[in-house]
Amino acid sequence: MDAAMKGLVIALGTWPTMLWRSVLAIAVIAPIYLLLRARWPTRRALRFHIIRGVLVVPMSVLFFWGLARVPMAQAIALSFIAPLIAQWLAAVLLGETMGPRTLAGSLLASAGVAVIFTGQAKADLGVDALKGSIAIIGSAFFYAYNIVLMRQQALAAKPLEIAFFQFAVTGAAFWLLTPLIGLPPLPQGHWGALAIAALLSMSGMLLLAWAYARAGAGYLSASEYSGFAWATLFGWLVFGERVSPFTLAGATLILAGCWIAARAHSERPDAAPVAPDMIPPQAEAAHDA
Template sequence: MDRVPQQPLLAFAAAIVAVGFLSAMDAAMKSVSLDHGALSALAWRALIAVPVVALPYFLTRRDRPTSAALRYHFIRGALMVPMSLTFFWGLKFVPMAQAIALAFIAPLIALILAGVLLKETIGPRIVAGSILAFAGVLSILAGQAQAALGRDALWGSLAILFSAVLYAFNIVLMRRQSQSAAPLEIAFFYFAIAGAGFWLVAIPLGPPSFPASSAVDLLLATGLSILGMLGLAWAYARAGAGYLSASEYSGFLWAALFGFLIFGEIPSPWTVAGAAAIIAGCWVAARPERTPHPMETA
């Protein structure tokens, strides 16, 4: 049973704003990653965010996290380490709008995972949607080849696609986590667990140096990340994951806007066409089956 009243329209609007915060965060993180590397950006962002979120969390906390909530916190936090590293590493080499367009396959992968892991039916719409979305991915990669962006851009795109697979698992977890924990609790444990993971990954390479020359961008990325995470947690507690998944598609417009304003990036026609095909594929796969009217079966 839901712990909070359901407010679908307000939740959808909040999710779109939250996606905007996260897209702006992507731009700030891309700037830091270009100068100091993705691992340094992620590790220091988490280290700054933990005390910022911990203070209001512990001051307002009424109960300790349940065992179910702790399980979701740990799994999602651990999942965020490879997911974030591969995404922000790839983002260094490809335009923001292209990266977000590739990441749009995550909701479709989530539907396929539900069929494989949860034994849910994979119907013809999911198959058709998968084919359409795959054509969209090929369109984006073809445009990349036409633009002669080089080998790094190809590896960056593959890293983002791998991150999208991990994000598909994240989508499945997000709704359940939001139903068992408040937004501040989710944000605190995310930064604490994922942050510890980033620093553990850095052990073989040595502690990442503080990106002093990009400190403003790093602080901006940290604040935007917290706002975006709190916004999504608030929204997913008030509406279903399937209903809110469409809000993710606003990320393409946000990414195109911030990519143009900050990096001078202009999405190619190949990227726009690919994004449209991926979104259409997800819509075909995810929309509910039409229930026949009783008179139609009489």
Template sequence: MTARSSLTAFAVAVAGIAVFSVMDMVMKGLSLALGAWPTLLWRGVFGIVLAAGPYFATRKGWPTWPALRLHVTRGLLMAPMSFLFFYGLARTPMAQAVALTFIAPLLALGLAGLLLKESIGPRMLAGSLLALAGGGGLVVGQARADLGHEALVGSLAVLASATIYAFNIIVMRAQAQRAGPAEIAFFQALVIGSLFFATTPFLGLPPLPRGHWHELLLASSLALVSMWLLAWAYARAGAGYLSNTEYTSFLWAILLGWWRFGEGVSPFTLAGAALIVAGCFLAARAERPVLEAIA
């Protein structure tokens, strides 16, 4: 793998994070209107339907057992991860919620070295720490504001989600090397949607979200596009390297949170954004032109 190919994968992953960030904005609005669980359940319905077409049109056979096991494993991770994140996002400003997720790329960096045997060079580590310092600037700035008990509960939920997401990044890397984007998107939608529907005997089936179908369709479409882009990128570069693209979601959270929800931006937020950009740039220059295999 050449350095140019590596940078292309990095750019595609950044695009995937941007699309995912717009989806977060739509999902926050839906979670405020409907609640996190009903929103995720009905989005799951749309996701399965939308992902089925591309998958069945392009598939060359059923997934291998190792690939299917990864699909199920990632789905089992993403269901609680998604609920915790959107539950927290509905109770905290977008920029703060995203900053709290910055523990995930650093955890993923360590897990990539431990589980995938990926090399972690000094530039990659320095870039991650620099970006994390940027996220810390946001946390300090938001801590100075009195956001109340709901924001505290929401922040704890986002932190729990971020911890799960670190493992998700590692599984995503292994999954992308064994299956194509269409297959990954379909089975993730199928597993996650099935898990949320499995709760209906206990929690009941939420009412049809009349007046919000177009937003659910948009959120489902954005989630699939993001998943396709990230699957393509993670098939071509290491998890430790690409995990640094997660920091760019902070920049989108600032813009989208201000535009859609009128959330303010403090000087700490702006300083943190500058450090995040610098950290991502440093990490992007650190990838070796070698793609490690997964045992």
């Protein structure tokens, strides 16, 4: 899906790609959901749908804008800092303590990000690549929130409902913002690629929702690290991108940092999963913000 989206963003631009993909996705998934739904979502589930749908707008725009400007493997490696950001957010919003291992893991991952930026400077990829990397890191902050919300949402709703409302809310947000940005032209010659991107996105969303209903966010987030291998493969096959030693070294440091932080969390005696109903009011208010 990332490879399909990168090609589309390069051809059409970020906003038109996101806008027209949402149109195709909702056209496919809305009839299926409305036909198969047993009942309207609960108020609590609807709240999660709206919060996460709005959150995905800046998260996805920043990520795909950045993805069009940096190699895929580098973009995915930078996005791996999201689980560590999630732990910092848990410390701020939920009052969780951060032990020395978590801090060490964060420092190691930060060193990995620095290594990737150093490699980018040495390769002289230009200002656009630097801006793209910064956008991806910004997207990682939103995705850190998204990790927490995915688990809460998956416990409150079924995968098909989650996918429908995800595209409905984000699509509505895109169209509401269109008067400020401008209506893009029809993507002549790119409808097939947009349909592929929409189907891949829906498939991934359904699978993630199914998975997060059956396991915790901390456990499942580790599976996302396999994305580096896929990004390396598709970046090479589709765009002829090569993975630099700096990107490889930086990704290794980031993964090592995440592993150290995850072990620190799993070894804590109070590291039981947090149920959605246990989240304090300040965290709920922050979600609304």
